[in-house]
Amino acid sequence: MARITTVEDVTVIATESLSKRFPRVTALDRLSVDVGPGVTGLVGANGAGKSTLIKILLGLSPATEGRAEVLGLDVATKGAAIRERVGYMPEHDCLPPDVSATEFVVHMARMSGLPPAAARERTADTLRHVGLYEERYRPIGGYSTGMKQRVKLAQALVHDPQLVFLDEPTNGLDPVGRDEMLGLIRRIYTDFGISVLVTSHLLGELERTCDHVVVVDGGKLLRSSSTTDFTQTTTTLAIEVTDTDEHPDGTRAVRDALHARGVTVDAGSGLPGAGHVLLLTAQGEETYDLVRDTVADLGLGLVRMEQRRHQIAEVFTTDTNTGADTGTDTDEQRKEAVRHGG
Numbered sequence: 062m063a064r065i066t067t068v069e070d071v072t073v074i075a076t077e078s079l080s081k082r083f084p085r086v087t088a089l090d091r092l093s094v095d096v097g098p099g100v101t102g103l104v105g106a107n108g109a110g111k112s113t114l115i116k117i118l119l120g121l122s123p124a125t126e127g128r129a130e131v132l133g134l135d136v137a138t139k140g141a142a143i144r145e146r147v148g149y150m151p152e153h154d155c156l157p158p159d160v161s162a163t164e165f166v167v168h169m170a171r172m173s174g175l176p177p178a179a180a181r182e183r184t185a186d187t188l189r190h191v192g193l194y195e196e197r198y199r200p201i202g203g204y205s206t207g208m209k210q211r212v213k214l215a216q217a218l219v220h221d222p223q224l225v226f227l228d229e230p231t232n233g234l235d236p237v238g239r240d241e242m243l244g245l246i247r248r249i250y251t252d253f254g255i256s257v258l259v260t261s262h263l264l265g266e267l268e269r270t271c272d273h274v275v276v277v278d279g280g281k282l283l284r285s286s287s288t289t290d291f292t293q294t295t296t297t298l299a300i301e302v303t304d305t306d307e308h309p310d311g312t313r314a315v316r317d318a319l320h321a322r323g324v325t326v327d328a329g330s331g332l333p334g335a336g337h338v339l340l341l342t343a344q345g346e347e348t349y350d351l352v353r354d355t356v357a358d359l360g361l362g363l364v365r366m367e368q369r370r371h372q373i374a375e376v377f378t379t380d381t382n383t384g385a386d387t388g389t390d391t392d393e394q395r396k397e398a399v400r401h402g403g
């Protein structure tokens with residue numbers, strides 16, 4: 062089952078000025094992006110166009126204009142060939158309640174063209190990989206959300222695809238379930254060499270799992286970069302200090318002292334956690350030392366100094382001048398992403 066990826070620079074997904082217009086809304090707006098092998102996160106607030114993009118890439122929904130290729134195959138003419146090579150985990154619950162995970166996944170394997178014995182063998186392997194054991198013989202209707210997500214993941218993997226599209230696989234999971242799912246997703250690539258495109262409205266959870274992150278907003282490309290680049294360009298330190306009799310407004314005292322030492326402190330206005338929290342961009346280890354020394358010199362207590370979790374809101378705040386067309390709906394959804402963020 063293990064597969065070795067020998068060609069590093071292949072383009073797994075390529076879109077060129079891809080648009081999808083519905084009568085009342087433009088779901089994708091001239092999106093041009095290239096995605097290589099590995100685990101890629103597709104991030105955007107609800108309604109940003111993620112599911113629409115996946116359906117076009119699977120050849121299930123025609124684009125209004127532009128073009129796209131998946132594994133070198135044109136989505137407009139080679140949909141069936143793409144679906145043979147690509148696994149798909151849909152966002153919404155789509156599982157029959159009365160059959161067991163084993164029966165369902167064997168059925169999906171047979172639908173993909175595997176002979177009966179191979180379908181059973183691949184099903185057992187795949188269900189073990191996603192962490193379903195004895196439960197796999199019980200009807201799916203009695204499963205928890207986490208178990209159902211695992212069955213959906215298993216059916217996407219059972220025909221040994223080259224690439225999988227996972228639409229919001231952590232939806233509805235508690236923090237432990239979410240971490241387990243993210244670990245499984247990572248291993249799909251590291252253990253089996255299957256590339257992954259995974260969507261989420263939470264940037265924070267994807268940066269731990271993905272090699273590359275693509276951010277969309279209102280159907281437009283906001284940013285596409287490796288996770289490392291992303292982290293480096295958005296490294297924000299959050300600092301909180303105590304007040305003392307000498308410095309009744311400790312926050313202001315630290316801000317002024319840092320300013321005098323040449324460090325510009327971001328007011329953080331509009332971001333969650335602003336107020337008594339100072340936000341500044343860390344330039345490396347020295348910034349941590351400087352903050353610690355500054356707070357100590359003022360005789361204040363350091364309540365916390367931490368690298369802030371990145372949230373979609375920060376990308377939007379940084380990139381509002383990049384030409385992203387932001388409608389009222391998207392603003393609302395962005396706030397929602399912030400509320401659920403990190």
Ligand SMILES: Nc1ncnc2c1ncn2[C@@H]1O[C@H](COP(=O)(O)OP(=O)(O)OP(=O)(O)O)[C@@H](O)[C@H]1O
Nearest residue numbers: 083086087088105106107108109110111112113114
């Ligand atoms: N079949 C459709 N007819 C009309 N509008 C649609 C259709 N499918 C999607 N849309 C609209 O297109 C926009 C993008 O939807 P899409 O489902 O792709 O977003 P998303 O980023 O996947 O968000 P979510 O995770 O909430 O589904 C939304 O405004 C949605 O209402």
